[in-house]
Amino acid sequence: MKLTLKVWRQNDKNDEGRFVDYIANDVSPDMSFLEMLDVVNIDLVKKGETPIVFDHDCREGICGSCGMMINGRAHGPGRGIATCQLHMRSFSDGDEIIIEPWRANAFPVLKDLMVDRTAFDRIMRAGGYTSAKTGGIPDGNAILVPKPVADEAFDAAACIGCGACVAACPNSSAMLFVAAKVSQLAVLPQGKAESETRVNRMVAQMDEEKFGSCSNTYACEAECPKGISVTHIARLNREYIAAQF
Amino acid sequence: MLNNEHLKKSMTLNSKIPGGPLEKKWSSHKFNMKLVNPANRRKYKIIVVGTGLAGSSVAATLGELGYNVHSFSFHESPRRAHSIAAQGGINAPKNYSNDGDSVYRLFYDTIKGGDYRAREGNVYRLAEVSGSIIDQCVAQGVPFARDYAGYLDNRSFGGAQVARTFYARGQTGQQLLLGAYSALNRQIDAGTVKFYERREMLDLVLVEGKARGIVARNLINGKIESYTADAVVLATGGYGNAFFLSTNAKASNATAIWRAHKKGAFFANPCYTQIHPTCIPVTGEHQSKLTLMSESLRNDGRVWVPKKKGDTRAAKDIPDNERDYYLERLYPSFGNLVPRDVASRRAKEMCDNGYGVGQSKMAVYLDFADAIKRLGRESVFQKYGNLLDMYKQITGEDPYQAPMRIYPAVHYTMGGLWVDYNLMSTIPGLFVLGEANFSDHGANRLGASALMQGLADGYFIAPYTISDYLASNKFAPVKEDRQEFKEAENTVTGTINKLLGIDGKKSVDEFHREYGKVMWDYVGMGRNKAGLQKALKLLPEIRERFWKEVKITGNAHDINTELEKAQRVADFMELGELIAIDALHREESCGGHFREEYQTEEGEAKRNDKRFAYVAAWEFTGKTAKPKLNKEPLNFEEVHPSQRSYK
Numbered sequence: 086m087k088l089t090l091k092v093w094r095q096n097d098k099n100d101e102g103r104f105v106d107y108i109a110n111d112v113s114p115d116m117s118f119l120e121m122l123d124v125v126n127i128d129l130v131k132k133g134e135t136p137i138v139f140d141h142d143c144r145e146g147i148c149g150s151c152g153m154m155i156n157g158r159a160h161g162p163g164r165g166i167a168t169c170q171l172h173m174r175s176f177s178d179g180d181e182i183i184i185e186p187w188r189a190n191a192f193p194v195l196k197d198l199m200v201d202r203t204a205f206d207r208i209m210r211a212g213g214y215t216s217a218k219t220g221g222i223p224d225g226n227a228i229l230v231p232k233p234v235a236d237e238a239f240d241a242a243a244c245i246g247c248g249a250c251v252a253a254c255p256n257s258s259a260m261l262f263v264a265a266k267v268s269q270l271a272v273l274p275q276g277k278a279e280s281e282t283r284v285n286r287m288v289a290q291m292d293e294e295k296f297g298s299c300s301n302t303y304a305c306e307a308e309c310p311k312g313i314s315v316t317h318i319a320r321l322n323r324e325y326i327a328a329q330f
Numbered sequence: 331m332l333n334n335e336h337l338k339k340s341m342t343l344n345s346k347i348p349g350g351p352l353e354k355k356w357s358s359h360k361f362n363m364k365l366v367n368p369a370n371r372r373k374y375k376i377i378v379v380g381t382g383l384a385g386s387s388v389a390a391t392l393g394e395l396g397y398n399v400h401s402f403s404f405h406e407s408p409r410r411a412h413s414i415a416a417q418g419g420i421n422a423p424k425n426y427s428n429d430g431d432s433v434y435r436l437f438y439d440t441i442k443g444g445d446y447r448a449r450e451g452n453v454y455r456l457a458e459v460s461g462s463i464i465d466q467c468v469a470q471g472v473p474f475a476r477d478y479a480g481y482l483d484n485r486s487f488g489g490a491q492v493a494r495t496f497y498a499r500g501q502t503g504q505q506l507l508l509g510a511y512s513a514l515n516r517q518i519d520a521g522t523v524k525f526y527e528r529r530e531m532l533d534l535v536l537v538e539g540k541a542r543g544i545v546a547r548n549l550i551n552g553k554i555e556s557y558t559a560d561a562v563v564l565a566t567g568g569y570g571n572a573f574f575l576s577t578n579a580k581a582s583n584a585t586a587i588w589r590a591h592k593k594g595a596f597f598a599n600p601c602y603t604q605i606h607p608t609c610i611p612v613t614g615e616h617q618s619k620l621t622l623m624s625e626s627l628r629n630d631g632r633v634w635v636p637k638k639k640g641d642t643r644a645a646k647d648i649p650d651n652e653r654d655y656y657l658e659r660l661y662p663s664f665g666n667l668v669p670r671d672v673a674s675r676r677a678k679e680m681c682d683n684g685y686g687v688g689q690s691k692m693a694v695y696l697d698f699a700d701a702i703k704r705l706g707r708e709s710v711f712q713k714y715g716n717l718l719d720m721y722k723q724i725t726g727e728d729p730y731q732a733p734m735r736i737y738p739a740v741h742y743t744m745g746g747l748w749v750d751y752n753l754m755s756t757i758p759g760l761f762v763l764g765e766a767n768f769s770d771h772g773a774n775r776l777g778a779s780a781l782m783q784g785l786a787d788g789y790f791i792a793p794y795t796i797s798d799y800l801a802s803n804k805f806a807p808v809k810e811d812r813q814e815f816k817e818a819e820n821t822v823t824g825t826i827n828k829l830l831g832i833d834g835k836k837s838v839d840e841f842h843r844e845y846g847k848v849m850w851d852y853v854g855m856g857r858n859k860a861g862l863q864k865a866l867k868l869l870p871e872i873r874e875r876f877w878k879e880v881k882i883t884g885n886a887h888d889i890n891t892e893l894e895k896a897q898r899v900a901d902f903m904e905l906g907e908l909i910a911i912d913a914l915h916r917e918e919s920c921g922g923h924f925r926e927e928y929q930t931e932e933g934e935a936k937r938n939d940k941r942f943a944y945v946a947a948w949e950f951t952g953k954t955a956k957p958k959l960n961k962e963p964l965n966f967e968e969v970h971p972s973q974r975s976y977k
Contacts, residue, residue, distance in 0.1 A: 097889075115614055115616075116616045117724075119618065123618055124616060127837045130892060131837060135890075141580060142405070142581050145720065147414050147501065148411075148412070148579060149410065150410050165719070174726055195889060201406070206408075206409075210515040210516075211519065214470070214516045215471050215512070218394055219387075219513070220462070220789075222465050222466055222468075222469040225465045225468040226424075226426065226481050226482055230480050231478055231479065232478045232480075235474070235480075238473040239498060239499060242472075242473050245504075270471050275469055
């Protein structure tokens with residue numbers, strides 16, 4: 086396949102940024118999207134140009150490092166996948182592909198397609214944990230968690246922190262990300278003791294990071310590579326309201 | 331070429347394994363170790379490099395104890411570390427399944443699985459503390475698999491005949507790392523741990539013979555920064571990417587341990603590399619990494635090849651009596667659940683002999699048809715859904731309809747920096763944890779034991795032994811403007827400038843791929859003397875060309891991913907040679923190290939306990955081609971080394 090790429094290039098936080106066209110020749114349908122970019126980058130280096138910078142690591146959809154808007158969709162076409170799991174068989178010869186970084190005030194562009202998502206870490210530090218000290222804890226089977234509850238907690242805990250929910254949301258809201266952690270620890274008995282302070286602090290930090298508000302468009306759920314349901318947002322809202330009284 | 335001179339004058343290393351009976355060693359050692367008064371702990375500064383399971387858990391635990399902890403990662407967030415990708419599970423001898431498990435059995439299975447090349451004392455301690463890991467993770471809110479009554483569920487794994495593996499669907503590593511990450515976050519929030527994101531450690535700094543700090547590059551602005559400490563912990567993972575294609579993440583690298591090695595830390599058993607039997611096969615030249623399919627799939631999936639050589643029929647058209655379920659045939663008692671090294675070698679052998687399947691013929695089938703018939707599609711989905719989806723996503727084929735094609739790939743490295751029982755390297759004050767050290771898996775790691783070791787080291791072992799080190803030594807204050815730091819900064823800057831100045835014509839990736847191919851062909855799954863000697867001729871040639879012909883664009887003062895890669899690849903190109911030297915010197919087969927000259931009549935690894943029952947700890951001498959061998963003899967008091975049998 087031969088493809089035309091329109092790639093966002095931006096030197097640093099302060100640069101305005103622009104689209105630059107590249108031609109990708111001999112693209113195999115078995116390549117992953119990132120492998121296609123690898124090939125383009127090798128050509129760029131050999132021509133003496135700087136390669137397109139993007140975050141990536143595990144390349145199997147679990148580390149949450151990669152993430153780009155591909156033809157206007159977070160992680161590109163297909164559901165339930167991160168960018169690294171997108172394969173070129175999803176495209177056809179002659180296609181034009183527009184590649185942009187996540188766009189959100191809370192995620193400043195560091196370079197090209199690489200953004201700063203440390204706002205997510207700061208939200209997690211504001212209570213995304215149980216205060217279990219190392220040692221001094223009961224046997225694993227002393228805390229019973231029936232399968233449906235464990236499954237529900239797992240569904241929320243599957244979040245990879247990639248930021249697609251924020252990128253897909255017209256308001257750049259981080260509600261699905263925050264809800265996933267709050268919900269995981271709200272349904273588990275281990276998390277209940279600190280549930281009030283947790284939800285209050287995490288929501289306050291989310292607001293401080295300048296994420297937008299949730300207006301129930303559900304774009305986050307549609308683009309989440311792990312298919313995390315917006316019902317967790319409902320649980321976050323319930324937890325938050327309950328914590329005010 | 332290997333020069334045998336150095337084998338003669340080697341020193342013996344002291345593993346510092348405490349005396350007394352096996353089951354009392356750790357508890358009596360804990361009592362004998364010195365403690366730091368809670369009020370004094372904040373005066374000690376500890377650097378932890380890496381935030382995977384071992385790094386996050388040790389930083390969190392040391393912070394919780396009250397030490398002044400500084401945690402470093404080249405990632406933007408601790409949660410991106412590659413522990414996140416571990417799939418299958420974590421072992422602990424809780425005996426919840428009532429199938430005869432015990433600490434001693436886990437110890438025994440691990441020693442045997444490692445082909446009698448690990449220390450008894452370390453392995454017993456690992457088995458002993460592993461139960462607490464499960465409890466710890468449950469308390470953190472890790473959503474392990476449960477039954478309807480709420481009890482923890484277990485599954486079985488390769489190399490064991492009991493069900494002792496705890497799991498969270500096929501994403502156990504992710505859930506355990508997020509648990510450790512949450513513990514770390516709690517300490518960052520509390521102010522006991524300071525986290526430095528996007529910093530890559532490029533040198534270790536020694537002052538008066540002790541590890542007293544690191545030099546790191548800020549990957550955003552390129553600044554070379556010095557950090558002082560009273561102790562340094564490396565939890566930076568393994569070196570599988572020396573082979574270019576592996577199941578490791580793209581950025582996983584050996585730079586931190588390699589540069590520490592060049593500063594005096596011995597490198598132990600580098601040739602013990604693990605090839606994982608169930609990975610998705612290579613599709614073409616563009617391949618950037620290999621994807622693992624969890625070994626847990628072998629619980630219900632059946633491995634087979636056609637009985638007829640070069641059979642081109644589709645899997646569904648091959649009747650059952652024309653299929654060779656070769657693992658079940660060769661190993662009736664362990665069947666598809668033989669250890670990884672055995673399963674990998676048999677797959678290679680089938681393909682080498684012309685029974686391979688798929689277009690490349692370099693694959694065997696892993697078939698779920700029987701499991702779907704027996705358990706139902708829904709139940710198979712519940713257990714393995716995300717793994718089967720992942721396969722479909724990558725290959726475009728549906729594993730519910732046709733069997734998966736799998737082939738072995740480099741996955742884990744049992745070798746690493748040498749450490750004593752206290753997890754301290756040959757450099758005082760330098761501790762090495764998790765996959766970065768060599769300590770517990772011998773020549774082969776059993777499935778679901780990497781997560782166990784990373785968290786055992788981080789939560790339950792290193793916090794004690796580091797306290798003992800701090801309490802037993804005096805530390806004169808050290809500042810970043812000391813000469814030792816300036817010298818290290820200059821070395822680092824010099825290397826960076828040299829790389830940028832080459833301006834050759836080949837990219838870093840192309841060199842890495844070429845190097846990895848030689849490693850895989852001659853230092854991979856099957857090794858022999860001639861092949862290793864050939865590798866030792868080819869590898870230095872590629873390295874020399876790299877330093878003359880590599881092309882890196884951009885500069886050193888902002889984000890430059892090519893420059894980052896180049897430094898890592900430059901280090902792999904030295905380490906790769908050490909792997910080959912070690913493999914050539916070890917004239918026996920054991921676990922993941924398979925020398926074709928040394929095998930039993932049935933094609934199993936044939937150890938030579940008389941000559942090689944020792945840990946090979948290599949010392950950097952200034953010349954990559956001439957490392958010095960030091961030996962730590964392995965003493966087996968409890969378990970009598972025998973020919974492993976999984977029949």
